[in-house]
Amino acid sequence: MSQITVSMPDGSTRSVPAGTPVRDVAAGISPRLAREALAAYVDERMVDLSHPLETDAALTVVTPRTPGALELYRHSTAHLLAAAVTALFPEAQCGIGPPTEDGFFYDFIVHRPFVPEDLAAIEEKMLELAKRDLAYERKMLPKADAKAYFAGKGEPLKVQLIEEKGGDVVSCYTIEDAFIDFCTGPHVPSTGRLKAFKVLSSSNAYWKGDAANQPMQRIYGTAFFKRSALDEHLARLEEAKKRDHRKVGRELELFTFHHWAPGAPFWLPKGALLYGLLSDYMRGKLSGGGYQEVRTPLVFNKRLWETSGHWDHYRENMFLVESEQEPFGLKAMNCPGHMLIFASQVRSYRDLPLRFADQGVLHRQEASGVLSGLTRVRQFAQDDAHCFVAEDQIGAEVERLLALVDGVYTDFGLRYTTELSTRPEKYLGEEATWDRAESQLRQALEAAGRPFAVSEGEGNFYGPKIDFHVMDAIGRKWQCATIQLDYQLPQRFNLKYVGADNAEHRPVVIHRAIFGSFERFIALLIEHYAGAFPLWLAPVQAVVLPIADRHAEYGESVRQQLAAAGLRAELDARQEKIGYKIREAQLARVPYMLVAGDREAASGAVAVRARGRGDQGAQPVGAFIEAALDEIRRKAPAVND
Ligand SMILES: [Zn+2]
Numbered sequence: 001m002s003q004i005t006v007s008m009p010d011g012s013t014r015s016v017p018a019g020t021p022v023r024d025v026a027a028g029i030s031p032r033l034a035r036e037a038l039a040a041y042v043d044e045r046m047v048d049l050s051h052p053l054e055t056d057a058a059l060t061v062v063t064p065r066t067p068g069a070l071e072l073y074r075h076s077t078a079h080l081l082a083a084a085v086t087a088l089f090p091e092a093q094c095g096i097g098p099p100t101e102d103g104f105f106y107d108f109i110v111h112r113p114f115v116p117e118d119l120a121a122i123e124e125k126m127l128e129l130a131k132r133d134l135a136y137e138r139k140m141l142p143k144a145d146a147k148a149y150f151a152g153k154g155e156p157l158k159v160q161l162i163e164e165k166g167g168d169v170v171s172c173y174t175i176e177d178a179f180i181d182f183c184t185g186p187h188v189p190s191t192g193r194l195k196a197f198k199v200l201s202s203s204n205a206y207w208k209g210d211a212a213n214q215p216m217q218r219i220y221g222t223a224f225f226k227r228s229a230l231d232e233h234l235a236r237l238e239e240a241k242k243r244d245h246r247k248v249g250r251e252l253e254l255f256t257f258h259h260w261a262p263g264a265p266f267w268l269p270k271g272a273l274l275y276g277l278l279s280d281y282m283r284g285k286l287s288g289g290g291y292q293e294v295r296t297p298l299v300f301n302k303r304l305w306e307t308s309g310h311w312d313h314y315r316e317n318m319f320l321v322e323s324e325q326e327p328f329g330l331k332a333m334n335c336p337g338h339m340l341i342f343a344s345q346v347r348s349y350r351d352l353p354l355r356f357a358d359q360g361v362l363h364r365q366e367a368s369g370v371l372s373g374l375t376r377v378r379q380f381a382q383d384d385a386h387c388f389v390a391e392d393q394i395g396a397e398v399e400r401l402l403a404l405v406d407g408v409y410t411d412f413g414l415r416y417t418t419e420l421s422t423r424p425e426k427y428l429g430e431e432a433t434w435d436r437a438e439s440q441l442r443q444a445l446e447a448a449g450r451p452f453a454v455s456e457g458e459g460n461f462y463g464p465k466i467d468f469h470v471m472d473a474i475g476r477k478w479q480c481a482t483i484q485l486d487y488q489l490p491q492r493f494n495l496k497y498v499g500a501d502n503a504e505h506r507p508v509v510i511h512r513a514i515f516g517s518f519e520r521f522i523a524l525l526i527e528h529y530a531g532a533f534p535l536w537l538a539p540v541q542a543v544v545l546p547i548a549d550r551h552a553e554y555g556e557s558v559r560q561q562l563a564a565a566g567l568r569a570e571l572d573a574r575q576e577k578i579g580y581k582i583r584e585a586q587l588a589r590v591p592y593m594l595v596a597g598d599r600e601a602a603s604g605a606v607a608v609r610a611r612g613r614g615d616q617g618a619q620p621v622g623a624f625i626e627a628a629l630d631e632i633r634r635k636a637p638a639v640n641d
């Protein structure tokens with residue numbers, strides 16, 4: 001038998017007979033490695049431990065610490081889930097079961113939706129199958145045989161997948177007698193390796209995510225190498241559930257939805273107030289910064305979208321209407337309208353940078369099945385702006401934008417990370433132009449003195465970009481701000497400015513938003529603050545609580561003083577016990593509760609209770625107002641309980 005040479009990551013080599021399974025090489029290195037091995041990379045390709053080595057190769061044994069190991073582990077757990085589901089629901093048809101960022105899911109066609117008791121039973125069954133330590137084994141079947149096999153098992157979706165994706169010989173995996181699936185693998189060697197997993201929830205889904213296809217039930221789960229990591233994750237999920245903006249938004253009466261307008265929030269008075277605060281805040285941030293606010297139409301003739309390129313590439317995501325036999329599209333982004341404004345006048349180099357800000361309403365056609373709270377909506381608005389610059393102004397403009405982004409996130413107490421995405425493989429324009437643009441972005445980022453990551457090749461086809469990810473209070477990342485260079489749109493709209501040389505030049509446009517969409521940013525703020533907004537953002541900043549009926553009049557006079565000073569205050573003059581009123585105000589996350597009784601009424605004072613800080617003692621009304629206004633001016637962070 002011929003020998004082959006296997007080179008290891010530490011540079012050492014081993015000579016083994018051709019056909020030796022990866023597992024044996026690992027075992028030859030150390031018993032510990034054999035115990036921890038889950039799979040292996042052979043020349044960068046991840047394979048099962050049973051994979052036979054036929055030629056010289058570079059080998060990296062995959063242990064829990066290897067990149068990609070967790071995805072392998074979670075995907076293997078998804079198979080275990082499907083094995084449990086098919087054991088308990090023999091009629092279930094299996095779809096697909098990929099790993100996700102936080103775990104995995106598997107889709108099934110079943111007679112009825114899963115209920116929580118089902119999920120508990122499924123997890124129980126998974127534990128049982130894990131305990132039996134059943135082997136994952138790869139079986140290579142001729143395509144026709146594989147199709148016939150899955151057809152006979154009543155798995156038409158698998159037959160379809162094999163037809164679409166399978167080669168002449170099809171890779172299938174068994175978990176001994178418990179389960180068989182069409183899958184390219186790899187997987188962990190046996191179910192006994194799966195130590196810490198949890199079935200989390202189920203939801204409606206569609207085959208291939210398309211509402212035109214068969215309805216399915218998706219089961220979500222998660223898995224970790226260690227029990228402690230799973231427990232931490234579950235605690236984080238529990239915390240996230242408490243902060244869920246859909247729940248908190250309902251409790252705080254910020255917004256609601258109706259099935260007649262899917263994905264389009266109704267902003268209730270307090271929510272509309274918050275929305276307005278953010279909108280005004282952003283206007284304030286831009287004022288004096290050379291921005292000019294514009295308003296553009298909601299409905300545009302198809303010709304605009306053809307010019308911008310959206311008709312070819314984005315039409316399915318747009319709401320289309322007809323008027324006088326002409327097709328129109330609802331505005332899905334502001335850029336094309338801003339191009340028309342730029343083109344509406346002769347522009348000179350002296351006009352640049354020219355910055356148009358627009359908080360206009362946008363509509364995007366999202367499948368109703370994926371709509372979720374304020375984070376996946378059909379109607380929204382962005383704190384959008386387009387900066388038209390000369391090519392040599394890119395760096396300075398981006399530097400200004402970086403400072404603006406930093407200032408905004410600092411005001412909200414949000415930490416963030418920055419990422420530069422460079423020229424992708426498929427790009428439009430000249431390589432030299434890209435190089436100049438990227439180096440200007442880099443220099444701007446370096447000048448800003450903030451650390452940034454570089455995602456090589458992840459830029460848009462029309463230009464490089466800088467993305468910002470905001471970290472919320474429980475460590476989750478939200479993609480918010482973006483700064484995107486665009487050489488294409490000015491070309492499509494044939495934009496020009498007259499240069500100092502009297503010749504015509506093409507401007508570069510920078511698309512940028514800092515909140516992203518107001519809707520999503522409000523969702524982020526609700527979850528970040530858990531509904532307990534800092535004073536400057538709280539829809540109701542103070543509630544005056546008269547102790548008895550006879551203090552109601554004094555309470556109202558306090559409320560009026562607060563209102564006159566510009567504070568958002570309410571009076572709770574209901575004939576309820578003071579303790580009850582305080583509890584309700586706390587549930588509503590009102591920052592200040594101002595109790596008014598005999599003593600306070602006699603001295604023109606209020607007894608101040610601060611959310612998260614408790615009793616602050618009695619203060620003259622004027623002193624409270626001064627302190628509150630100062631807290632608002634400083635945009636002081638919330639103190640949470
Ligand atoms: Zn698989």
Ligand SMILES: [Zn+2]
Pocket residue numbers: 333334335386511512
């Ligand atoms: Zn844009």
